[in-house]
Amino acid sequence: MNTIRPEIKICLRNLSKSFGNKIVLDNINLTIQKGESIAIIGGSGTGKSVLLKSIIGLVKPDSGSLRIDGKETSMLTHKERMLFNTRFGVLFQGGALFDSLTIWENIAFGLMQEKKLNKKNAKEKAIQIMSEVELDASVSNSYPSELSGGMQKRVALARAIATEPEILIFDEPTTGLDPVTSNVINDLIIKSVNVLGATAISVSHDIASVKKIADNVALLHEGHFVWQGPADKIEKSQNDYVRNFVNGVSNNQSLPSGRS
Amino acid sequence: MILLMRSLGHSLVNFFASIGKIGIFTLRAVFHSCNPPFYPNLILKQMIEIGFYSLPVVALTAIFSGMVIALQSSSGFSLGGEKAIANVVVWGITRELGPVLAGLMVAGRIGASIAAEIGTMRVSEQIDALETLSTNPFKFLIGPRVIAGVIMLPLLVIVADIIGIMGGFIIATFDLGFNPDSYIRNTWTSFEFIGFISGIVKAAVFGFIITIMGAYHGYYAKGGSQGVGQATTNAVVSASILLLLFNFILTAIFFAQ
Numbered sequence: 212m213n214t215i216r217p218e219i220k221i222c223l224r225n226l227s228k229s230f231g232n233k234i235v236l237d238n239i240n241l242t243i244q245k246g247e248s249i250a251i252i253g254g255s256g257t258g259k260s261v262l263l264k265s266i267i268g269l270v271k272p273d274s275g276s277l278r279i280d281g282k283e284t285s286m287l288t289h290k291e292r293m294l295f296n297t298r299f300g301v302l303f304q305g306g307a308l309f310d311s312l313t314i315w316e317n318i319a320f321g322l323m324q325e326k327k328l329n330k331k332n333a334k335e336k337a338i339q340i341m342s343e344v345e346l347d348a349s350v351s352n353s354y355p356s357e358l359s360g361g362m363q364k365r366v367a368l369a370r371a372i373a374t375e376p377e378i379l380i381f382d383e384p385t386t387g388l389d390p391v392t393s394n395v396i397n398d399l400i401i402k403s404v405n406v407l408g409a410t411a412i413s414v415s416h417d418i419a420s421v422k423k424i425a426d427n428v429a430l431l432h433e434g435h436f437v438w439q440g441p442a443d444k445i446e447k448s449q450n451d452y453v454r455n456f457v458n459g460v461s462n463n464q465s466l467p468s469g470r471s
Numbered sequence: 472m473i474l475l476m477r478s479l480g481h482s483l484v485n486f487f488a489s490i491g492k493i494g495i496f497t498l499r500a501v502f503h504s505c506n507p508p509f510y511p512n513l514i515l516k517q518m519i520e521i522g523f524y525s526l527p528v529v530a531l532t533a534i535f536s537g538m539v540i541a542l543q544s545s546s547g548f549s550l551g552g553e554k555a556i557a558n559v560v561v562w563g564i565t566r567e568l569g570p571v572l573a574g575l576m577v578a579g580r581i582g583a584s585i586a587a588e589i590g591t592m593r594v595s596e597q598i599d600a601l602e603t604l605s606t607n608p609f610k611f612l613i614g615p616r617v618i619a620g621v622i623m624l625p626l627l628v629i630v631a632d633i634i635g636i637m638g639g640f641i642i643a644t645f646d647l648g649f650n651p652d653s654y655i656r657n658t659w660t661s662f663e664f665i666g667f668i669s670g671i672v673k674a675a676v677f678g679f680i681i682t683i684m685g686a687y688h689g690y691y692a693k694g695g696s697q698g699v700g701q702a703t704t705n706a707v708v709s710a711s712i713l714l715l716l717f718n719f720i721l722t723a724i725f726f727a728q
């Protein structure tokens with residue numbers, strides 16, 4: 212049944228996180244609807260990865276509320292959290308491929324662990340997903356260290372979408388890729404969101420890619436979201452931070468590191 | 472003075488904090504090693520890694536120790552002669568040198584590699600990735616290593632015992648000119664069950680200590696390759712010290728009068 216009122220998938224309220232005396236997230240608020248694709252942008256070191264890791268449960272927030280499907284995640288036990296994690300597909304910023312496993316074993320990992328597919332079926336499915344991310348089946352028995360950076364990124368993407376999760380998390384999926392591969396990845400993200408009906412949260416520095424893959428954009432700066440809005444409005448925004456970020460101008464008045 | 476006391480108190484607090492952390496880590500490792508899901512092929516792989524590939528180093532240390540005991544005791548007590556030497560070799564190898572030397576060798580080899588592997592997985596976010604794929608790193612990474620360590624170390628020590636005693640035999644017959652038949656007979660009569668068993672129990676405990684220390688330091692590694700290097704060193708040093716400490720405690724328990 213289609214409901215008229217959109218369902219809230221992820222809801223952050225006054226979420227804060229510091230490391231030592233360094234405040235990374237400062238009372239963050241964010242609401243993500245089911246089926247929405249949101250992009251988080253912001254300068255390097257502003258805490259985008261920390262935010263994603265808080266949502267996945269790898270980083271424990273100091274305070275505030277984080278609800279997924281209406282459930283307060285800080286109340287979950289470790290075991291419940293593990294079960295909860297079947298809802299996520301994550302592409303880590305550094306790839307985080309298992310270097311002791313082959314490419315197909317990496318991609319099929321979730322299929323075998325979570326969906327309990329047997330080896331043969333899992334391998335078939337893995338090879339099918341490899342073709343979707345335009346990876347040649349001949350590398351399926353190679354190890355991650357034998358692949359180029361761009362190929363590793365595609366394997367990481369394949370692993371993230373393999374189990375067809377409800378929530379897709381992409382930490383800089385296209386950084387360091389050539390424009391053609393970037394486009395392939397962008398299209399795949401769009402397809403995953405549309406076909407699977409998944410909710411997607413992507414971190415990206417690439418405005419062109421953000422406009423393609425995301426419905427909404429949130430700009431993180433000094434622990435706050437200084438701007439949130441639809442992706443197609445981003446270039447027309449009058450907000451100083453947004454204008455400077457989009458045009459690559461440094462915010463001298465507010466950036467502490469005065470690199471000129 | 473106050474400053475000195477304060478920093479002393481500080482390091483004391485840190486010391487007990489890390490004891491607690493290791494304690495909790497150990498309990499979690501044991502709990503998850505004993506509860507399903509198990510990963511039989513991962514356990515098998517680790518058994519081969521820890522047991523089979525450690526055979527050369529353990530065999531070499533064992534044969535030289537057996538030889539050296541025979542040599543030393545022949546120059547040490549010339550009175551007892553043949554019987555005393557067979558006796559010292561058997562006792563020395565099965566009770567102490569077999570388990571301790573095999574343990575120290577494996578601590579260097581396996582403790583280091585476990586810390587490096589798990590540490591690399593930690594700093595490259597592979598452990599995070601495991602958790603997002605609903606796989607518990609304690610069951611998937613740590614359990615198989617601990618189980619394999621506890622099973623394989625005793626087997627390695629049995630091999631070390633046999634080869635060590637053979638080392639003693641080689642020196643006794645070829646160098647000291649003893650009669651091989653009577654030396655073997657003396658070896659048999661010197662063999663005592665409790666000494667052998669104490670060595671095997673020690674080995675199982677050492678296997679546990681080595682794998683836990685490797686896993687612990689790897690699991691909490693941070694800060695890139697330098698952090699992994701640090702974790703590796705800490706794993707080997709702490710495993711070796713704990714191993715010697717527990718060797719003393721177990722000896723005291725087994726042979727308390």
Ligand SMILES: Nc1ncnc2c1ncn2[C@@H]1O[C@H](COP(=O)(O)OP(=O)(O)OP(=O)(O)O)[C@@H](O)[C@H]1O
Binds near residue numbers: 253258259260
């Ligand atoms: N485990 C940690 N311990 C201490 N500090 C951390 C930790 N993780 C992140 N930080 C700090 O938090 C800040 C934000 O880091 P984060 O990785 O989220 O940045 P980012 O926005 O993803 O940057 P980039 O675009 O470069 O990936 C950084 O200053 C970093 O030093």
Ligand SMILES: [Mg+2]
Binds near residue numbers: 260
């Ligand atoms: Mg980041």
